[in-house]
Each structure stands twice: as structure tokens, then as C-alpha cells.
Amino acid sequence: MRYDAIVIGGGPSGSSTAIALAQQGRAVAIVERAEFPRRKVCGEFISAVNLQLLDRLGVGDAVRANAGPAVERLALFASGPGIEAGMPRARINPFGRALGRDVLDTMLLQAARDVGVDVFQPWRAVEMAGAGEHKSIRIDASGQSCNLIAPVVIAAHGSWEPGKLPSNLKKTNDDLDCFGFKAYFRGAALASNLMPLLAFPGGYGGMVWTDQDRISLSCCMRRGALAEIRKAGGNLPVGQAVYRHILAACPGVALALADATIDGDWLAAGPIRPGIRPRYADDIFRVGNLAGESHPIIAEGISMALQSGWLLAAELGSVADWGQGGRAEAGRRYAKAWRKQFATRICLASVLAALAGLPPTADLMRRVVTLFPAALSLGARLSGKTRNVPRLAGSRHQA
Numbered sequence: 407m408r409y410d411a412i413v414i415g416g417g418p419s420g421s422s423t424a425i426a427l428a429q430q431g432r433a434v435a436i437v438e439r440a441e442f443p444r445r446k447v448c449g450e451f452i453s454a455v456n457l458q459l460l461d462r463l464g465v466g467d468a469v470r471a472n473a474g475p476a477v478e479r480l481a482l483f484a485s486g487p488g489i490e491a492g493m494p495r496a497r498i499n500p501f502g503r504a505l506g507r508d509v510l511d512t513m514l515l516q517a518a519r520d521v522g523v524d525v526f527q528p529w530r531a532v533e534m535a536g537a538g539e540h541k542s543i544r545i546d547a548s549g550q551s552c553n554l555i556a557p558v559v560i561a562a563h564g565s566w567e568p569g570k571l572p573s574n575l576k577k578t579n580d581d582l583d584c585f586g587f588k589a590y591f592r593g594a595a596l597a598s599n600l601m602p603l604l605a606f607p608g609g610y611g612g613m614v615w616t617d618q619d620r621i622s623l624s625c626c627m628r629r630g631a632l633a634e635i636r637k638a639g640g641n642l643p644v645g646q647a648v649y650r651h652i653l654a655a656c657p658g659v660a661l662a663l664a665d666a667t668i669d670g671d672w673l674a675a676g677p678i679r680p681g682i683r684p685r686y687a688d689d690i691f692r693v694g695n696l697a698g699e700s701h702p703i704i705a706e707g708i709s710m711a712l713q714s715g716w717l718l719a720a721e722l723g724s725v726a727d728w729g730q731g732g733r734a735e736a737g738r739r740y741a742k743a744w745r746k747q748f749a750t751r752i753c754l755a756s757v758l759a760a761l762a763g764l765p766p767t768a769d770l771m772r773r774v775v776t777l778f779p780a781a782l783s784l785g786a787r788l789s790g791k792t793r794n795v796p797r798l799a800g801s802r803h804q805a
């Protein structure tokens with residue numbers, strides 16, 4: 407089967423790229439290995455500036471109808487009492503909200519189908535062959551196999567899963583590697599408009615009301631710290647050992663979840679791969695986590711996924727043809743626009759993650775925020791929470 411573009415991965419970055427390209431009249435296929443709806447390790451907060459983009463992608467009203475309450479305040483829950491500050495307001499839609507990834511990702515993929523994208527699900531992209539205008543992606547599902555061919559291949563498969571595609575990242579094994587965890591709770595005693603950042607030895611996390619009256623608690627912990635708490639916790643499953651560690655280190659979390667019940671299991675993922683990577687290499691475009699990933703402490707990964715897909719589609723839409731020269735030109739421009747939009751927040755997130763999880767610096771962070779709660783608001787602003795999405799206002803591609 408032949409397409410203009412094949413997108414590997416149906417998370418927010420893949421769907422956003424595919425929808426925007428289909429809106430330009432391109433023939434697009436998405437390959438997604440998982441069946442939806444599926445839960446995913448993610449805090450699920452979506453910054454306010456994305457609402458306009460979600461409108462363009464055709465899901466803005468559905469997101470507004472389903473997401474949790476507006477997040478108007480931030481807090482730091484570390485040792486000692488919680489410290490609160492205001493969330494900076496964005497210009498058009500002032501405050502962000504959280505939406506379960508089981509809901510959001512399903513909505514976006516359906517929106518892709520609605521604009522004519524062929525969705526291969528649950529199919530896994532396993533191999534790439536060919537070159538130039540005839541790149542061939544082999545996809546597999548329950549013993550079946552077929553090939554999709556296109557000049558443009560977009561890797562949107564995230565950075566956490568291994569594989570044999572040229573865009574899959576190599577494994578790492580370091581004590582500083584971070585693993586992600588997430589669970590939902592019901593019946594929590596947390597103000598509906600508050601999103602606390604959690605800082606505890608060996609890691610950091612966050613809590614927020616998402617859809618369906620559930621709270622998501624997500625966090626990251628270093629490999630070395632995980633090994634220690636698991637040793638101390640006997641045979642507890644890893645998610646529960648992490649939860650016990652957080653409850654002991656952050657009294658604000660213990661208070662908020664004292665009467666809450668867990669909804670489902672703890673999920674784990676990783677190691678996560680913070681950093682900036684090539685956005686176009688070996689004639690493959692990369693979006694979302696694969697192009698570059700921030701430590702989740704700033705809760706900007708969904709924004710970066712949605713926006714990078716949009717940016718790439720805008721650059722591909724602005725070159726006259728998708729031959730070798732056109733692809734290289736779009737790749738060069740996309741890489742530059744991507745860096746301008748996201749590099750600062752990736753660096754900031756790395757600094758904050760290091761400060762939050764290490765014992766002496768975590769205490770320093772708590773003291774600074776105690777004296778200057780506005781530091782929380784400033785951090786949120788610097789992390790891109792109010793930064794407009796380029797090419798949105800004047801774009802000629804209407805949803």
C-alpha cells in the first residue's frame with residue numbers, strides 16, 4: 407500500500423502529525439501497536455496553550471467536555487507543609503486541565519480516522535527497508551504481515567520501547583536512569599484546582615485531578631534509589647514500594663490520599679530518556695518524545711508531542727514537493743523551529759529534576775519555595791505553560 411506519509415505510533419505526537427498532514431490533503435497512514443483505550447504512565451496535565459491546537463486537530467470540544475477541572479494553583483509537596491502559588495495564566499484559555507491518556511489518545515486517533523487517515527491498529531512497525539521515495543515499513547499483527555510504502559516516514563513511537571527500527575533508541579543501564587510510575591486514585595482530599603509537585607529522595611512526581619473524578623499520581627525515580635527502597639520494602643511490588651516511599655517522604659500526599667482508594671494497578675515505564683535528539687536523520691522525521699524529551703517534572707511532554715507534530719506538518723506543508731530536496735529542506739526548518747520552541751524547557755526540566763530528587767538540593771528547593779512561592783509560578787512560565795504554539799494563528803490549514 408502506498409501513501410504520502412507513514413506515521414509510526416499513535417500517541418499524541420503521531421496523531422497530531424497525521425491529522426495536520428491529512429488536513430493538507432495528504433494520504434497518510436498511522437501504525438499503532440496497542441489497542442485503545444489503554445492507560446499509560448503519564449501525569450496527564452495538558453497546558454492551556456494547547457487548547458487552540460486541539461481545536462485545529464478536531465478534538466478541542468471533546469477535550470473541554472471531558473477533562474478535569476482547571477488547574478489554577480501549583481504547590482510543592484516535599485517534607486514539611488505544602489507550599490502553594492498561582493499558575494501563570496495563558497492568553498486565550500487561561501488554565502490547563504488534565505485528561506486521561508486512555509481518553510485523549512483514543513479521541514485523537516479517532517479524529518485522525520475522521521479526516522481520512524488509514525489507522526493500522528493494533529499493528530506494530532517492525533522493520534524499515536528501501537530508501538528515497540520508496541521507503542517500506544513492514545508491519546505485523548497476529549501472524550499477519552504487510553508493507554506500507556511512502557517517501558515520508560515519521561517516527562512517533564516514543565522513546566521508552568525497544569525495537570529494531572533505525573529510529574529506536576539504544577538501551578541504557580545506569581544508576582541515574584529514571585523509571586516512570588503512575589496510578590489513579592478515587593476519593594482524594596485535594597483542592598480541585600491544585601496541582602502539587604512532589605519532591606522526595608531519589609525522585610519527583612505530581613498529582614492532579616483528571617477526568618471521571620480520578621486523581622493521577624505519577625512520578626519518576628532513579629534506578630539506584632529504586633533498588634534501595636525495594637530492598638528495604640521486602641517483597642512489595644515495585645509500584646507499591648514507590649508509593650510507600652512517597653507517603654513517608656511527603657506528608658501532603660499522605661494527607662490528600664488518606665481516605666482514597668486506588669483505581670486499577672500501578673503502571674511502570676522506562677527508563678525515560680530526557681534530552682534533545684536529531685529531529686530529522688537518515689531521512690526519517692522524529693516527533694514527540696523521540697525528537698526530544700523533558701523530565702516530566704514540568705509536565706510538558708504532551709504539549710511537546712502535540713506541538714512538534716504540528717510544527718513538522720507545517721514545515722512539510724511549506725515545501726513544494728516531497729522529493730529528497732524538499733524533505734531535507736523541511737527537516738532542516740523543522741529541526742530549527744523545534745529547538746526554538748522546546749530547548750529551554752528541556753534544559754530547565756533537567757535542572758529541576760536534579761534539584762528535586764537529591765537530598766541536599768531537595769531541601770534547598772523547599773527552602774527557596776518556602777521563602778518565594780512565586781518561584782513555582784516562574785518555573786511554570788519558563789517551562790512553556792504560557793508559550794504560544796507557532797504557526798497556529800495565521801496557518802492556512804483549517805481544521
Ligand SMILES: Cc1cc2nc3c(=O)[nH]c(=O)nc-3n(C[C@H](O)[C@H](O)[C@H](O)COP(=O)(O)OP(=O)(O)OC[C@H]3O[C@@H](n4cnc5c(N)ncnc54)[C@H](O)[C@@H]3O)c2cc1C
Pocket residue numbers: 414415416417418419420437438439440447448449450451452453529530531532562563564565567569586587588624625626675678693694695696702705706707708709711
Ligand atoms: C511519570 C510521567 C509523568 C508524565 N506526566 C506528564 C504530564 O502531566 N503532562 C505532560 O504533558 N506530559 C507528561 N509526561 C510525558 C508524556 O507522557 C510524554 O511526553 C508523551 O506521552 C509523549 O508522546 P509521544 O506521542 O511522543 O509518545 P507516546 O505517548 O509514548 O506514544 C507512542 C506510541 O507509539 C506506539 N508504538 C511504539 N512502538 C511502536 C511500533 N514499533 N509500531 C507501532 N506503534 C508503536 C506506542 O504504543 C504508543 O502508543 C509524563 C511522563 C512520565 C514518565
